[in-house]
Amino acid sequence: MSKRIYLDHAATTYTNKEVLNEMLPYFTEYFGNPSSVHQFGREVKKSIDVARDRVAKAIGALPEEIYFTAGGSEADNLAIKGVAYANKSKGNHIITTKIEHPAVLETCEQLEKEGFEVTFLDVDQYGVVSPEAVRNAIKDNTILISVMYANNEIGTIQPISEIAQIANEKKIYFHTDAVQAIGSIRINVKEQNIDMLSMASHKFYGPKGVGALYVRKGVKLISIIHGGSQERKRRAGTENVPGIIGIGKAIELAYQKFDENNARITMLRDKLIKGIMEKVPYTRLNGHPENRLPNNTNFCFEYIEGESLLLNLDMKGIAGSSGSACSSGSLEPSHVLLAIGLPHEIAHGSLRLSLGEVNTEEDIEYVLQVLPEIVDRLRQMSPLYEKVKGGK
Amino acid sequence: MYSDKVMDHFSSPRNVGEIENADGVGEVGNAHCGDIMKIYLKIEDEVITDVKFKTFGCGAAIATSSIATEMIKGKTVEEALKITNKAVVESLDGLPPQKIHCSVLAEEAVKAAIEDYQKKKAQ
Numbered sequence: 448m449s450k451r452i453y454l455d456h457a458a459t460t461y462t463n464k465e466v467l468n469e470m471l472p473y474f475t476e477y478f479g480n481p482s483s484v485h486q487f488g489r490e491v492k493k494s495i496d497v498a499r500d501r502v503a504k505a506i507g508a509l510p511e512e513i514y515f516t517a518g519g520s521e522a523d524n525l526a527i528k529g530v531a532y533a534n535k536s537k538g539n540h541i542i543t544t545k546i547e548h549p550a551v552l553e554t555c556e557q558l559e560k561e562g563f564e565v566t567f568l569d570v571d572q573y574g575v576v577s578p579e580a581v582r583n584a585i586k587d588n589t590i591l592i593s594v595m596y597a598n599n600e601i602g603t604i605q606p607i608s609e610i611a612q613i614a615n616e617k618k619i620y621f622h623t624d625a626v627q628a629i630g631s632i633r634i635n636v637k638e639q640n641i642d643m644l645s646m647a648s649h650k651f652y653g654p655k656g657v658g659a660l661y662v663r664k665g666v667k668l669i670s671i672i673h674g675g676s677q678e679r680k681r682r683a684g685t686e687n688v689p690g691i692i693g694i695g696k697a698i699e700l701a702y703q704k705f706d707e708n709n710a711r712i713t714m715l716r717d718k719l720i721k722g723i724m725e726k727v728p729y730t731r732l733n734g735h736p737e738n739r740l741p742n743n744t745n746f747c748f749e750y751i752e753g754e755s756l757l758l759n760l761d762m763k764g765i766a767g768s769s770g771s772a773c774s775s776g777s778l779e780p781s782h783v784l785l786a787i788g789l790p791h792e793i794a795h796g797s798l799r800l801s802l803g804e805v806n807t808e809e810d811i812e813y814v815l816q817v818l819p820e821i822v823d824r825l826r827q828m829s830p831l832y833e834k835v836k837g838g839k
Numbered sequence: 840m841y842s843d844k845v846m847d848h849f850s851s852p853r854n855v856g857e858i859e860n861a862d863g864v865g866e867v868g869n870a871h872c873g874d875i876m877k878i879y880l881k882i883e884d885e886v887i888t889d890v891k892f893k894t895f896g897c898g899a900a901i902a903t904s905s906i907a908t909e910m911i912k913g914k915t916v917e918e919a920l921k922i923t924n925k926a927v928v929e930s931l932d933g934l935p936p937q938k939i940h941c942s943v944l945a946e947e948a949v950k951a952a953i954e955d956y957q958k959k960k961a962q
């Protein structure tokens with residue numbers, strides 16, 4: 448197998464070489480503990496401050512509002528549990544949506560077990576949460592609203608500024624999981640009234656296992672990992688120094704190259720969507736037709752199952768992902784596809800191809816050449832397709 | 840995740856298709872759960888002389904359908920009824936634990952097709 452085309456950038460990206468080069472000295476040369484008073488510690492502390500500045504600058508925050516974590520999941524947990532536990536006396540109601548990442552959904556479900564009340568809002572057929580629905584769900588005891596910036600499966604971008612505005616009016620904390628949005632959308636937390644925002648470095652060409660939570664000054668939030676006084680006592684544990692250096696460099700590069708990268712990736716995305724919709728019958732595009740991440744495509748091919756599609760694509764060197772039950776290890780297809788109203792049998796046939804910096808027009812042409820044949824072959828084997836064709 | 844044997848049957852499935860005027864047809868599973876298997880049998884003197892299948896499902900579902908058709912071809916109806924899910928999985932050199940439920944369908948589809956044959960015969 449010679450060809451290898453990676454179209455799963457929403458799952459993770461490689462670490463950019465420039466990012467890696469900046470990280471490497473922090474394994475061997477600058478290895479001190481940033482909490483130490485000696486020069487070994489101090490020099491590392493300084494570099495962490497630079498990384499913090501870079502992250503803050505990218506989203507319009509202050510450096511002291513950035514807390515480094517071990518990734519997107521931890522940032523989501525810290526935001527939601529941290530606010531819930533700290534504001535229990537004010538209320539116990541949380542509003543979120545049905546299409547959040549499990550890092551948010553399962554955290555909220557855990558809080559339900561602990562006595563909190565959670566409203567999981569519906570979305571429309573494109574996966575959009577209506578700001579009015581958010582407004583209507585607010586109660587006297589609502590303490591937190593958490594709505595993801597952009598969906599990791601179908602790429603739909605939410606009306607975050609409107610929702611944050613409503614939360615702000617009602618004096619309710621607003622958190623957004625922006626793990627998929629960083630590097631693909633320009634964000635300014637101050638102008639957009641965002642109180643908390645989660646990110647994960649490995650989605651924008653930084654290393655895995657490091658993320659950050661922005662927490663607006665004044666938000667009442669308690670630590671969920673107890674121990675030392677790192678991260679101003681909101682996240683105990685000796686810092687993942689190389690990782691933090693990495694996320695700082697990665698986010699800086701992502702926004703330096705923002706216009707150029709996103710224009711090109713959007714062009715490739717649209718070529719891929721157009722080609723697939725033209726070449727493959729009985730196909731639907733999932734997510735919003737325009738308001739979607741520049742790198743996201745998500746389709747349902749009726750009458751076939753997603754995992755067998757992924758395996759066939761993999762044999763041709765194409766890496767994608769699917770929301771079918773069989774590719775997730777559960778018996779249910781993706782909760783996101785069900786939330787946008789797809790019936791189970793169609794949700795099983797989903798394919799997400801997410802683009803990145805490395806992809807070229809030739810990659811897209813190759814996919815457009817290979818994919819229709821694979822779908823057709825699987826349909827020829829499908830007892831469901833037989834019925835559609837009215838038997839031959 | 841999958842054994843070489845599974846990938847072999849998945850990438851070049853044996854006996855795919857339909858049999859016109861089949862002596863027995865069995866369809867099991869449903870689209871809700873993501874796996875459907877349909878098996879067609881040609882039976883002469885209680886011997887399965889030809890078998891074809893169509894499957895909507897994951898890699899494990901397709902591979903088990905394929906190997907199950909190989910296992911029953913040329914066998915008597917009585918022998919084919921003895922095919923178990925365990926035997927199917929073993930002949931594929933195993934399946935990941937979360938995929939076992941996909942493989943049960945092969946045994947069920949074979950049984951359903953034979954039942955259909957016996958019902959037709961009794962008429």
Ligand SMILES: Cc1ncc(COP(=O)(O)O)c(C=O)c1O
Binds near residue numbers: 458625
């Ligand atoms: C929207 C969203 N939130 C949270 C996460 C979790 O991030 P991590 O894997 O870095 O913990 C992901 C990553 O898959 C994601 O896409």
Ligand SMILES: [Zn+2]
Binds near residue numbers: 874896897
């Ligand atoms: Zn399956």
